[in-house]
Amino acid sequence: MSKVIVSVVGHDRPGIIAAVSRVLFLNGCNIEDVSQSILQTEFAGVFIASLPKSLSARELSRRLCEELDPMGLSVLLRQMESTGVWEPPPSEPFVITTMGPDRPGLVAGITELLAGFGVNISNLKAVFRGGDDPHENTMIYEVDIPVAVDQNSFREALYKRGGELDLDVSLQHREIFEAIHRV
Amino acid sequence: MLTNKEVLSTLEMLKNEHLDVRTITLGISLLDCASDEPARFIEKASSKIGAVARNLVKVCDEVSVRYGIPIVNKRIAVSPIAVAACSCGPAQMVEVARALDRAAKGVGIDFIGGFSALVEKGFTSGDLALIEAIPEALAETEHVCSSINVASTRAGINMDAVYLMGKTIRKAAELTKDRDGIGCAKLCVFANIPEDIPFMAGAFLGVGEPDTVINVGVSGPGVVKKALDRAREANPGLDLGQISEIIKHTAFKVTKVGELIGRRVADGLGVPFGVVDLSLAPTPNVGDSVGEIFQSLGLGSIGVPGTTAALALINDAVKKGGAFASSYVGGLSGAFIPVSEDLNIAESARRGFLSLEKLEAMTSVCSVGLDMVALAGDTSAETLAAIIADEMAIGVINKKTTAARLIPVPGKKAGDKAQFGGLLGEATIIPVSGTDCSAGFISLGGRIPAPIHSLNN
Numbered sequence: 146m147s148k149v150i151v152s153v154v155g156h157d158r159p160g161i162i163a164a165v166s167r168v169l170f171l172n173g174c175n176i177e178d179v180s181q182s183i184l185q186t187e188f189a190g191v192f193i194a195s196l197p198k199s200l201s202a203r204e205l206s207r208r209l210c211e212e213l214d215p216m217g218l219s220v221l222l223r224q225m226e227s228t229g230v231w232e233p234p235p236s237e238p239f240v241i242t243t244m245g246p247d248r249p250g251l252v253a254g255i256t257e258l259l260a261g262f263g264v265n266i267s268n269l270k271a272v273f274r275g276g277d278d279p280h281e282n283t284m285i286y287e288v289d290i291p292v293a294v295d296q297n298s299f300r301e302a303l304y305k306r307g308g309e310l311d312l313d314v315s316l317q318h319r320e321i322f323e324a325i326h327r328v
Numbered sequence: 329m330l331t332n333k334e335v336l337s338t339l340e341m342l343k344n345e346h347l348d349v350r351t352i353t354l355g356i357s358l359l360d361c362a363s364d365e366p367a368r369f370i371e372k373a374s375s376k377i378g379a380v381a382r383n384l385v386k387v388c389d390e391v392s393v394r395y396g397i398p399i400v401n402k403r404i405a406v407s408p409i410a411v412a413a414c415s416c417g418p419a420q421m422v423e424v425a426r427a428l429d430r431a432a433k434g435v436g437i438d439f440i441g442g443f444s445a446l447v448e449k450g451f452t453s454g455d456l457a458l459i460e461a462i463p464e465a466l467a468e469t470e471h472v473c474s475s476i477n478v479a480s481t482r483a484g485i486n487m488d489a490v491y492l493m494g495k496t497i498r499k500a501a502e503l504t505k506d507r508d509g510i511g512c513a514k515l516c517v518f519a520n521i522p523e524d525i526p527f528m529a530g531a532f533l534g535v536g537e538p539d540t541v542i543n544v545g546v547s548g549p550g551v552v553k554k555a556l557d558r559a560r561e562a563n564p565g566l567d568l569g570q571i572s573e574i575i576k577h578t579a580f581k582v583t584k585v586g587e588l589i590g591r592r593v594a595d596g597l598g599v600p601f602g603v604v605d606l607s608l609a610p611t612p613n614v615g616d617s618v619g620e621i622f623q624s625l626g627l628g629s630i631g632v633p634g635t636t637a638a639l640a641l642i643n644d645a646v647k648k649g650g651a652f653a654s655s656y657v658g659g660l661s662g663a664f665i666p667v668s669e670d671l672n673i674a675e676s677a678r679r680g681f682l683s684l685e686k687l688e689a690m691t692s693v694c695s696v697g698l699d700m701v702a703l704a705g706d707t708s709a710e711t712l713a714a715i716i717a718d719e720m721a722i723g724v725i726n727k728k729t730t731a732a733r734l735i736p737v738p739g740k741k742a743g744d745k746a747q748f749g750g751l752l753g754e755a756t757i758i759p760v761s762g763t764d765c766s767a768g769f770i771s772l773g774g775r776i777p778a779p780i781h782s783l784n785n
Contacts, residue, residue: 240330242339268329272336285335300393315339317396319330324588325341325581326334328652 146195148177148225149202151209155218157188165192168212172205173197193225233265236289238319241303243284245312247273252284258306262299265289287319345554346616347582348398349589350547350609352388353441353526355405355533355602356380356540358412366420369413370427377404377431377440380540380599385436387596397589400611401751404432405531405543406442414454418461425465425472432471439514441531443474446521448483449775459492463499466511473529479519479720481727485776490720493517494713494770497734501705505738508746512735513700517716519723519730525659526605530731541602542594543659546586546650547609549618549670552578552642556624571625572645579606579649587654605659606650607695608642610670612753618663619672630665630673631682639663640693660729662695668748668755669700678756684715685761692722697731702746702755705738707763712736714766725779 153165162181169176169192178193196205206222213220243255259266268287290299300316307314341347361372385402392399406412406428413424425443432440443465445455462474478489497517501509516529523534526545533541555578560566566574583606594601610618622630625638643662651657664670665687667677676682684701691697697719703712716732723730735755737746742759 240335242335270332272332283336285330285332287330296394315342315396318394320588321395321397321585322330322334322338324584325338 146198147202148193148195149205150223150225151192151194152221153188153190153192153213153218155188155213155216156186157183161188161216161218162190164213164216164218165190165209168209169194172200172208174200174205233289234263234291234293236265236291238267239288239290240317240319240322241286241288242315243286243307243310243312245282245310247282251310251312254306254310255284255286255303255312258302259286259288262294262302263291264294264299341548341551341581342396344615345548346550346611346613347548347585348400349392349544349586351401351403351526351528351545352384352399352590352593353403353405353531353543353545354381354384354540354597354599355524355537355543357533357537358407358409358442359535360539362412362414364415366413366416366423369416370424373406373412373424374427374431377406377428378434381435381437383597387593391589391592391596395589395592397585399589399593401439402437403526403528403531404435404437404440404442405526405533406440407533407535408444408446409442410445410452410454410458411535413458414452416454416457418457421458421461422464422468425461425469429469429471438471439473439528439531440471441473441475441528442533443472444476444532446477447489448477448480448486450486451489459496462496462515463503463511466500466514467503473514473531475516475518475521475530475532475731477518477521478716479724480778481520481724481782482778483775484778485519485717485720485724487717487770487776488773490517490717491709491713491770491773493716494709494711497712498709498736501736501738508740508748509705509735509737510748510752513733513748513752516731516733517720519720520728521731522659522729524603524605526603527607527609527660529733530660537602538600540599542590542597542599543602543605544586544590545605545607545609545659546582547607547616548578548582549608549610549621550615551582552608552646553615553617553621553624556621560624568641572641575642575645576649579646580653582606583650583653601656603656603658604650604654606646606654606657606661607659608646608663610664610666610673611751612669612671614671617670617672618665619670619676623672629676629679629681631676631686635686636689636693639665639690643694660695664696664699665690665694666696666699666733666753667701667758668746668753669751671753674753674755677758682758684758687758688718688722691719691730692726695729697723697729697733699731699733700748700752700755701732701734702757703734703736703760704741704757704763705736706741707736707760708767710767710770711760711763713770715760717770721776724776727781
């Protein structure tokens with residue numbers, strides 16, 4: 146069986162996942178994994194599905210577009226290859242937060258630094274509340290820092306970049322958040 | 329995946345509510361340094377402290393940075409010196425104190441506790457030598473703290489010891505009269521002293537404790553106060569039962585911080601983890617006050633009618649929340665009411681809301697005692713002893729820990745201010761009703777027997 150990864154984007158409302166999963170089911174596909182996000186007014190969903198031998202990825206893509214385009218939804222389908230997959234090195238989970246006035250380049254600036262150290266982002270959320278209080282604009286990066294990375298250098302570089310971007314930055318091991326809030 | 333609330337509320341607690349680990353205290357047994365030659369004891373003890381605590385500050389700093397939680401104080405508690413150095417005479421005990429002071433400086437910590445004795449049933453020669461050395465030891469050292477246990481529910485109250493401590497406190501004040509009697513700020517008299525308190529001045533490493541151990545003192549009165557304010561703003565109809573739940577939940581969170589940090593420091597040092605002392609311990613910083621919690625509960629000020637009831641609620645809720653959060657809870661574990669270390673409590677005392685009598689009543693429901701209470705410089709040893717005796721009685725009869733840290737400020741009287749500086753803060757001298765009326769009782773001496781309910785075998 147071949148596997149594909151399907152992403153669906155469009156205005157959020159009831160019925161999107163129902164529409165996608167219906168097409169997959171009617172075409173003999175099995176949904177192995179699914180995740181969704183809602184950002185402002187927009188829905189984004191990602192599905193990993195296995196296809197029956199009789200169905201090509203190209204054909205599935207055509208059938209999905211046929212069904213979802215009239216609903217105003219965009220679909221992107223890719224074959225999931227098992228080669229070329231990135232193998233994460235041993236890492237530790239940390240949480241980086243940035244707080245400061247919103248302006249272009251904040252995410253680019255921080256993520257460029259993370260990439261430079263080989264730090265992978267496992268989850269990213271923006272808490273933008275607008276308004277005049279810069280503390281209302283918070284980005285939360287859950288990251289995996291490889292154990293081979295020198296903590297002190299990373300921390301120093303991160304704070305320096307934060308300073309350049311006029312951001313208040315914090316870097317803490319994930320354990321402390323779990324310890325405080327979970328039994 | 330963490331929720332926004334989990335991340336943001338943690339940051340809020342750290343940035344604006346003074347969430348921190350108040351102290352990591354490394355207990356070091358000096359019993360294996362015992363010698364009948366005082367110089368040998370000093371040499372072995374200094375060497376052991378230097379070796380065991382070499383990395384204490386470094387490991388604490390690393391753990392603190394890793395988790396983003398400040399560890400405000402790193403401290404050491406040693407075996408009660410009256411036991412470990414029992415062959416010393418008073419002059420040699422002062423030498424021991426100086427050695428402890430040097431050892432503390434050498435490893436970069438601010439306080440070393442354990443210049444202590446346990447005399448609830450009577451004195452050994454080592455106990456008497458240590459007590460005699462206390463005034464000079466505390467005057468000549470910066471970092472050494474002393475605690476004397478004069479009473480227990482099992483043994484009763486050693487009134488000879490109580491009287492002796494009254495005299496010792498006066499001497500300690502006299503020898504530090506140029507600094508408002510600060511020697512007394514490093515001296516606590518206890519009933520039912522726990523053997524694993526991480527806080528000063530009571531910290532010492534009990535005889536039943538392991539060779540080395542890490543005990544953690546958490547804090548967070550600011551976190552509790554803010555949690556209460558938020559909850560009451562969102563829901564003005566909250567009753568005391570629901571308020572108790574909020575304090576309990578907040579105490580849980582604060583204690584979990586201490587548990588995690590303490591365990592990681594213990595791992596980093598290769599030392600066993602002991603207990604979390606989940607006390608609400610204030611500092612003179614704004615927003616880090618226990619007194620303010622009372623105002624959040626609707627009392628005009630700490631000390632007014634309703635205070636003892638409120639404190640009972642707070643102390644109990646803190647214990648319940650904290651006990652669930654930690655595998656091993658110990659030390660004092662409750663709410664501290666230090667008169668000088670808490671800006672709000674100091675102000676209430678200054679304005680006359682917090683009398684000695686009210687403080688004494690409050691100690692029956694909280695976890696510490698008469699803490700950092702500044703008194704007139706001419707308060708007699710007999711009156712000091714009588715105040716201590718009252719405090720000991722509350723502890724002994726109620727099977728709880730109580731203590732007295734009294735500071736008769738030389739040359740000052742009720743209403744004057746005493747300045748201790750730093751974490752010790754400043755205090756207004758509180759009046760005592762009926763000075764010089766207790767000498768007859770105190771001079772009777774002997775031991776007040778243990779209460780009947782201590783016979784629980």
